[in-house]
Amino acid sequence: MFIRAVNAKNLRIKDIAKLAGVSAGTVDRVLHDRGKVSEKALEKVMKVMNEIEYKPNLIARSLSSSKKYRIGVMIPNPESDPYWAQTEQGILQAKSDWAQYGIIIDSFFFEQYNKESFNLKTLEVLSSKLDGIVVAPIFYDEALLLFKLLENNNIPYVLFNTNIPVAHALSFIGQDLFHSGLLAAKLLSLGQVDGGKLAVVHMDEDIHNSIHLLEKERGFCDYFNNKNNFHFEIQEFNLSPKDPHLNNQFNNLLGDSNLRGIFVSTSKGTSIVASMLENHGKKNIGLIGYDMLDDNLKYLSSGIIDFLINQNPKRQSFLGISHMVNYLLFKKLAPKTELFPLEIITQQNVDSYKSSAIH
Amino acid sequence: MFIRAVNAKNLRIKDIAKLAGVSAGTVDRVLHDRGKVSEKALEKVMKVMNEIEYKPNLIARSLSSSKKYRIGVMIPNPESDPYWAQTEQGILQAKSDWAQYGIIIDSFFFEQYNKESFNLKTLEVLSSKLDGIVVAPIFYDEALLLFKLLENNNIPYVLFNTNIPVAHALSFIGQDLFHSGLLAAKLLSLGQVDGGKLAVVHMDEDIHNSIHLLEKERGFCDYFNNKNNFHFEIQEFNLSPKDPHLNNQFNNLLGDSNLRGIFVSTSKGTSIVASMLENHGKKNIGLIGYDMLDDNLKYLSSGIIDFLINQNPKRQSFLGISHMVNYLLFKKLAPKTELFPLEIITQQNVDSYKSSAIH
């Protein structure tokens, strides 16, 4: 028969102090490990702490400290790409949501295809005296430099969109790209009775710098390697939207009468390929791409795009910032990696996603 | 050239008082419409309020009032159905999340197929002096009675799972069931080249009381009505898991060599049908059902179930409670209806959903 504070509720620091026979100040020092506590006192407080499950009142805590935190967010210029425009939506949402908690959010836009601009922004960020950074580290080496500098200055940071596992980030928010490609393969092969040719299209300025796109391709191919009942030939295309020969390359690709389906690894590329398909009047070629951008939705509803995989850029940035806020404000640690579900968007459920407030 | 408090930030009640030339008490009375304010003072305060966009510090507010709110949650007994067990997970999550904010959550379980038990719980809830109710109102008439009583006692309530639009609920959380059925139809017809028979199976004790299941069926049929290139015959089956003739009825259904696919409208029914299919060794019949219950996931990974539509019971209850908390604690109004996206679960993305912390 032991006595236990089962219903232990609402015990304040003051109560702990009384129970331990010390002052609130001493309890505070123990709680925050500030030192200057005798062994005897420490023991007494610890004993009470173990008996009573103390849960600090987070509201009181954040009111008391009521520090104004500044968070910096680094993403590619949202004006240059609708994908990043959606990311910015999440930032703006977070901004207004957290404003009342004294959180100030500053955005830093670099150029999507210009590594040097990332370095420039890194310097800007460093000199801005921020309390935390949330960043989409799309340039590997440049990001490593950023991380090193942040760590030197003891500034916590959160990653999203692109994972860099060697970083000491508080958290990463994004998707499992291998499985993303795998899923695309499955969806593209649905309803395909006999084999043929499938194309993987990367529409990016610099594919060799984009490990994440290749990861999607790897997943895509993996699906067919494990299904020996399917007989598909898979071909990779690296296209650049600025390439003057783009049209020729497409003619090449779409001219193949064996072509059964196309998987596009980027959101912006998806609508470009869709428009090409539309122009060529090819309606019987499957098309899978990424994200609920306006252009993509248009082609989805007209049936040219069959499926979209939603990467949820808006929610990624929003959650990244929220994790940082929770860390700064409430000292709550976010999960080290938070992988978003691979959401499948099709004509029939697209509206349910569009209207959903939780996205 | 007008002067505007654009950067209006962090203005406290005290500041408004000073600006308006009154005391903080007067501002407080205006803010909360407590009366006892002269016209002159009211005008002065209002003028300042309009110039400066006052945003109360919600943290300070909730600390100050620091009332202990009690919320009641009514759902069917989670032990009788894994779907409701997941719902309970959301309740438990909310319970631990909000505990530190002084929110107390009490659960009230009624019997899934017993309307009278709902009435009994209604009385219990009423006598429990709760500050808000979150309920899955699966019995229409009985729920109306509950609502009436709650309204008489000025107790706010939130609905989830089943919508009852005539209620004056703060909010409803759930899905658009018509589109849910529509989506099921699309997915089931994927890869079906020629026609055949499709079955809609309702596995419920009392289908006539379950308008929501019929809504799914309506959506399902609607898909084929709009696609005259498909030639499917659709047949409806109302089965009860307790029916002694269940096996016979299944033999009847599965014996039909024209059967191409089955759509099951409930989560529990999905695994039951799946097990029957497995027993009959029918692997070429498409199967679509609901929710990521353990049994369903087993059949999904073995390929008997092709797709699951995720209703997200856990998140529904969690969000329902969160809406109530935000209303009580911060006076924040939730959207009148919050429709969850129709999430498509398949072998290839199921893991990304299972590991996702945001679900």
Added chain:
DNA sequence: TTTTATAATGTGCACGCACACATTTTAATT
């Protein structure tokens, strides 16, 4: 023992708001 440095402990205020209560102003009545 007295002095002095240092470690340990305790006290009090601010954070912004809500609400109770005290005080002052106004108007009505004698």
Added chain:
DNA sequence: AATTAAAATGTGTGCGTGCACATTATAAAA
């Protein structure tokens, strides 16, 4: 003009923490 009631306004305290600062105990040196 004096009294009184009511209306309007102002003041102060608590909510639980965090943190700065004041105070006390302890031990070492004189």
